[in-house]
Amino acid sequence: MREIYLDNSATTRPLDEVRAIVSRMMESDYGNPSSMHQKGVDAEAAVRAAKEQVARALGFELRMKPYDREILFTSCGTEADNLAIIGTAMAYKRSGMHLITTQVEHPAVLQTMEFLKELGFRVTYLPVDACGRVSVDDVRNALCEDTILVSIMAVNNEVGAKMPIAEIGAMLKKERPDVIFHVDAVQGFTKMDLLPKKMGIDLMSISGHKIHGPKGIAVLYVDDRVKLKPTLFGGGQQQGLRSGTENVPGIAGIGLAAKKLSETKREDIERLYELKEFFVNGLREIPGIRVHGIPTDNDNEPDIRATAPHIVSAGFSGLSKAEVLLHALEERGIYVSSGSACASNKPSVSATLKAMGIPKEYLEATLRFSFSVQTTKEDLTETLEALRALYPALSRFSRR
Amino acid sequence: MSKHFMFLIKYAEIAIKGKNRHLFEDALCKQIRHAIKNYGITGNVSKQPGRIYLETEDSEVYDDDRVCEALQHVFGITAFCPVKQIPVMEFDELTGEVIRYMEETYGKDCELTFKVFARRIKRTYPVDSQTMNATLGEKILDAFPGMSVDVKEPQIPLHVEVREKVINIYSLEIPGPGGMPVGSNGKSMLLLSGGIDSPVAGYMIAKRGVKIDAVYFHAPPYTSERAKQKVVDLACQVAKYAGPIPLYVVNFTDIQMYIYEQCPHEELTIIMRRYMMRIAQQIAENSGCLGLITGESIGQVASQTIASLSVTNEVCTMPVFRPLIGFDKQEIIEIANKIGTFETSILPYEDCCTIFVAKHPVTKPSAKVIRASERHLEEKIEEMVKTAIESAEMIWCK
Numbered sequence: 001m002r003e004i005y006l007d008n009s010a011t012t013r014p015l016d017e018v019r020a021i022v023s024r025m026m027e028s029d030y031g032n033p034s035s036m037h038q039k040g041v042d043a044e045a046a047v048r049a050a051k052e053q054v055a056r057a058l059g060f061e062l063r064m065k066p067y068d069r070e071i072l073f074t075s076c077g078t079e080a081d082n083l084a085i086i087g088t089a090m091a092y093k094r095s096g097m098h099l100i101t102t103q104v105e106h107p108a109v110l111q112t113m114e115f116l117k118e119l120g121f122r123v124t125y126l127p128v129d130a131c132g133r134v135s136v137d138d139v140r141n142a143l144c145e146d147t148i149l150v151s152i153m154a155v156n157n158e159v160g161a162k163m164p165i166a167e168i169g170a171m172l173k174k175e176r177p178d179v180i181f182h183v184d185a186v187q188g189f190t191k192m193d194l195l196p197k198k199m200g201i202d203l204m205s206i207s208g209h210k211i212h213g214p215k216g217i218a219v220l221y222v223d224d225r226v227k228l229k230p231t232l233f234g235g236g237q238q239q240g241l242r243s244g245t246e247n248v249p250g251i252a253g254i255g256l257a258a259k260k261l262s263e264t265k266r267e268d269i270e271r272l273y274e275l276k277e278f279f280v281n282g283l284r285e286i287p288g289i290r291v292h293g294i295p296t297d298n299d300n301e302p303d304i305r306a307t308a309p310h311i312v313s314a315g316f317s318g319l320s321k322a323e324v325l326l327h328a329l330e331e332r333g334i335y336v337s338s339g340s341a342c343a344s345n346k347p348s349v350s351a352t353l354k355a356m357g358i359p360k361e362y363l364e365a366t367l368r369f370s371f372s373v374q375t376t377k378e379d380l381t382e383t384l385e386a387l388r389a390l391y392p393a394l395s396r397f398s399r400r
Numbered sequence: 401m402s403k404h405f406m407f408l409i410k411y412a413e414i415a416i417k418g419k420n421r422h423l424f425e426d427a428l429c430k431q432i433r434h435a436i437k438n439y440g441i442t443g444n445v446s447k448q449p450g451r452i453y454l455e456t457e458d459s460e461v462y463d464d465d466r467v468c469e470a471l472q473h474v475f476g477i478t479a480f481c482p483v484k485q486i487p488v489m490e491f492d493e494l495t496g497e498v499i500r501y502m503e504e505t506y507g508k509d510c511e512l513t514f515k516v517f518a519r520r521i522k523r524t525y526p527v528d529s530q531t532m533n534a535t536l537g538e539k540i541l542d543a544f545p546g547m548s549v550d551v552k553e554p555q556i557p558l559h560v561e562v563r564e565k566v567i568n569i570y571s572l573e574i575p576g577p578g579g580m581p582v583g584s585n586g587k588s589m590l591l592l593s594g595g596i597d598s599p600v601a602g603y604m605i606a607k608r609g610v611k612i613d614a615v616y617f618h619a620p621p622y623t624s625e626r627a628k629q630k631v632v633d634l635a636c637q638v639a640k641y642a643g644p645i646p647l648y649v650v651n652f653t654d655i656q657m658y659i660y661e662q663c664p665h666e667e668l669t670i671i672m673r674r675y676m677m678r679i680a681q682q683i684a685e686n687s688g689c690l691g692l693i694t695g696e697s698i699g700q701v702a703s704q705t706i707a708s709l710s711v712t713n714e715v716c717t718m719p720v721f722r723p724l725i726g727f728d729k730q731e732i733i734e735i736a737n738k739i740g741t742f743e744t745s746i747l748p749y750e751d752c753c754t755i756f757v758a759k760h761p762v763t764k765p766s767a768k769v770i771r772a773s774e775r776h777l778e779e780k781i782e783e784m785v786k787t788a789i790e791s792a793e794m795i796w797c798k
Contacts, residue, residue: 327621394621 001333004379008210009157009187009311009370010337015212015260018253022214025249033246034237043248047073050255054206054219057262059195069239072220073251077186077207078108080220081151083231083242084182084203085112088149089121090229092180096146102126102134102163104156104352109184113151131295131307132161132356139168140175149180154188158352158368159293160311162192169200180226186210186218190261191269191308202226206258208250212372213257217250261373268373272309275371275380280304282384283314288395289387290315292358292366310371313353315362318395322365328390334383337368404464404482407471408570409452412478413580427581427609428452428476434643438798439470454480468574473640475607476584477576481559484569491527491535494567498536498560499543501569506556513550514540514571519561532560580609582643587611588691588721589684590638591676592631592647594749597695597724599634599741600732604723605693606642613687614638614645614797615680617652622756627749635797637741644798648683651791652676655784656756662776666758669703670765671774674715675785681718682789691719697727702761711765 005013014022025046031039033047051071055062062068074080089099101113103125113123124142126134134152143150150172154165165183172181182203185194189206196204203226208217222228222241234243261268280302283289292313297303319325322338329336349363358366369383411428429445432454436443443456456467464482471480484501486494506512518532527535536558537549561568590602592614606612616631632647639645659671680692696704703712713720724732736742774781 323624324622327624331621 002382004334004382006369006371006375006379006383007335007337008372008375009368011209011215012212012372013374014209014214014253015257017260018213018257021256022249022253025252029248029252031248033248034235043246046248046252047246050251053255053259054221057190057258058197058204058221060197069241070222070224072222072238072242073246073254074218074220074242075216075247077106077184077205077210077218080205080207080218081106081108081182081184082112083220083228084205084222085109085149085151086116086231087228087241088180088182088203088226089116089119091227092148093121095178096144096148098122098124098144098147099149099151100124100126100139100142100147101151102128102153103355104128104132104134104158104161105151105153106157106184106186109151109153110351128161128352128355130356131293132156132159132352133295134163134168136164136167136171140171143176143179147176147179149182151182151184153184153186154194155185155191155308155311156293156352157187157311158350159313159356160187160308160370161293162188162306162308165194165201166199173200187308187311190258190265191272191310196221196223203228206254208254208257211254211257211261212374214250214253217247217254219254219258264373269309272371272373272375273305275375275377276307276309276312277304278377279312279369279380279384282380283312283387286384286388286391288317288391290317290359290362292353292362293356312369312371313366314369315358315366316391316395317361317365319365319391322367324394325387325391326367328394329383329386332386332390334386336383337370338366404467404484405456405458406483406485406568407454407456407467408481408483408568409454409471409477410479410481410573410576411452411476412578413476424476424581424584425452427584428474430583431474431476431581431643432471435470435474436467438640439466441467441470472574472577474581475577475579475609475641476581478578479573479575481570481573486567486569488522488525488562488565488567491532494560494562495536495539497567498558498569499539502540502544502556502558505571508544509546510544511546512555513548513553514556514558515549515551515554516540517557517559519559521561521563525562532562536560577607577641579607582606582609582641583611585609585611586691587613587687587689588693589680589687589689590614590645590693591680591695592616592635593695594627594631594634594745595695596729596736596742596745597697597700597732599638599695599745600735600739601693601695601721601723602638602645603641603735603739603741605721606638610691612638612642612645612693613648613684613689615648615650615683615792617676617679618649619653619656620651622653622656624749626747630744630747630749632795632797633744634741635795637739637744639798641739644796646687647795647797649793649795650679650683650788652788655781655788658777658780658784660756663773666760666762667765667770667773669757669761670708670711670770671777673703673708673712674770674774675781677712677715677720679785679788681716682785683792684718686789689718691721692716693721693723695724695732696722697724697729697732700729702763705763707764707766708762711767711770714767 029042031043033044052062054071117123126138128134172179180202183201184205186207190211202223204221206219209215230241232243237243280291294302295306326338432445441462446453516533516536518529520529556571558571588610590612592598602612614635618628635645635647663671
């Protein structure tokens with residue numbers, strides 16, 4: 001049976017080149033970057049090369065100073081978010097105790113904020129519109145004198161809403177340059193323009209396995225002006241900001257993946273939008289399906305380009321649980337996700353869908369289809385066919 | 401890490417089974433061998449009049465704790481004692497060994513009461529048991545100032561047995577799970593759902609020496625692979641006590657859908673359960689089982705009122721064992737915790753009983769009404785049941 005993998009927002013299949021370089025680093029370049037001998041020097045060079053690749057993908061060149069700390073490697077996107085938020089809060093708490101984020105962030109951000117609340121920080125959770133977007137005005141109005149951090153995701157992982165990151169960055173730089181701006185770009189990186197130095201972004205989290213790199217590796221971009229307190233303590237690696245021996249194979253992997261994906265980014269995004277348009281139109285032809293979070297433009301036409309190119313969230317009316325359709329698709333080799341993968345093994349209702357005001361009947365009956373550069377139009381044609389065949393039969397047997 | 405190489409295994413009920421006694425003893429030996437193998441222990445199990453010994457080989461891999469854990473999973477064992485075994489030696493030397501044993505086991509400053517139970521099985525040994533009792537008692541009192549003798553209820557019953565070739569010293573008695581050795585009382589089919597109750601029911605029937613087969617009703621895509629894996633995990637956990645369990649996974653989707661379409665919705669659960677019983681009974685007959693086991697408990701849910709139970713029971717010709725019938729949920733949870741199934745049971749995957757359940761299912765069904773509703777299924781149901789049984793997948797859980 002042919003495999004159709006449409007769960008790329010959960011994780012992606014690593015590129016062949018990535019697999020090769022990870023394997024090579026394990027085979028021969030296994031040194032510790034902190035070692036004095038040649039093995040260590042080689043490993044350090046590999047880390048340095050990966051940093052340069054990531055920096056270039058973020059639109060800047062690493063300066064040649066040996067102790068730069070603009071690209072930090074962490075073990076996962078969650079750790080990058082934790083370090084960004086806790087590290088900032090701890091470093092700036094004398095200037096203020098107020099933090100701003102949205103109601104639809106990933107748990108890696110929301111739970112970290114809850115932790116800081118216990119420590120005495122105040123947190124504002126901004127609402128989103130019916131399409132899952134936060135507004136620049138809401139961010140502006142939430143700013144207090146003692147606000148130290150704004151943390152907003154680039155792309156929502158559940159519905160693919162694209163946040164006005166550049167606008168918020170510009171507003172902050174103009175009106176409140178003292179406030180640190182963190183962007184969780186785990187879903188957004190390589191799917192939209194995210195140039196921290198041009199957009200007023202101070203901190204940005206990126207994850208390896210969402211961009212066809214390995215699992216267990218992520219990046220936190222840290223602007224030079226940001227003072228950050230570490231959250232891991234130990235041997236003082238990475239300028240003391242993230243102790244622990246560097247995951248050299250993973251680092252080489254994420255560097256290469258970032259390079260490869262950013263090289264073809266323009267064309268890829270274009271192609272993904274075409275796929276999304278095709279798929280959304282196909283879904284809309286099936287009665288009972290509601291595609292979430294697609295705004296309309298000035299002519300009242302659906303404006304797919306105002307959303308992320310790779311995520312489609314759709315509700316199926318008459319279905320008591322999306323999981324049933326998920327397993328039925330799985331029987332045909334089609335892999336999708338219910339809500340977001342992070343929350344899907346818990347019987348809780350998606351906070352994002354709730355915040356968007358999605359009608360109740362869809363809350364537990366929503367599937368997420370997420371594409372990647374490896375997705376083809378045939379994949380989507382087959383998926384639409386499968387949905388047309390399975391959905392009516394399954395909705396007939398829902399809980400009465 | 402203390403280490404013994406000899407364990408004396410005690411059993412109670414088996415000893416009174418008259419001429420069948422050797423059958424029960426053999427079954428117990430077999431189960432002990434099976435259990436130690438499961439726990440990676442190498443050793444020899446031998447039967448001697450009135451007792452069973454487990455002699456383990458020295459190994460880096462396991463210690464007493466591991467052996468104890470293995471033996472605590474073998475039904476039929478009431479208790480077992482780690483034994484210090486030494487070669488036959490002069491009495492003076494033996495006294496020294498006994499003192500050393502007491503010190504190793506209880507420490508120099510221990511303040512407990514004891515009594516010596518000496519036995520001279522080797523008739524040629526120069527010191528008789530009365531003398532051994534008296535002398536050893538005295539020496540122990542001298543060596544441990546905190547200890548005292550209590551002949552009625554000693555905290556430490558110190559056994560010293562002089563056998564033909566060896567001397568056994570033991571005093572600790574660790575409780576076993578009790579019951580009867582699995583395999584000594586035939587075989588039954590457990591209806592395993594993935595909930596808290598059914599694994600406990602299986603455990604309790606296995607405890608009476610019954611070998612367990614199990615059946616699970618899978619309803620893809622309404623129930624997930626994870627739900628199925630959960631049931632396999634539960635069966636494996638029960639198998640630690642009951643021995644390897646063949647689990648029959650029956651695809652129930654079509655039957656469930658057919659009932660859903662043809663019958664009144666509030667009767668769905670009860671009719672579904674009747675078909676589960678019929679299918680389980682058929683598979684049970686095919687595999688040589690003599691009864692069915694369920695985790696039902698009176699009044700727990702709509703399908704477990706006495707009225708519902710009797711309507712479900714109507715389709716069975718085999719005896720249905722319901723060991724939890726008078727248990728409260730909390731009592732069942734306690735056993736589930738003890739046997740290690742609770743944590744798995746509460747994983748949140750839907751099973752086929754909960755998916756289409758009506759808001760108000762019937763609680764006092766009448767057999768007559770249910771039989772009438774089932775007549776709407778006549779056209780296809782026999783064929784569907786046959787297919788479900790024939791296509792059942794069997795998974796060995798051990």
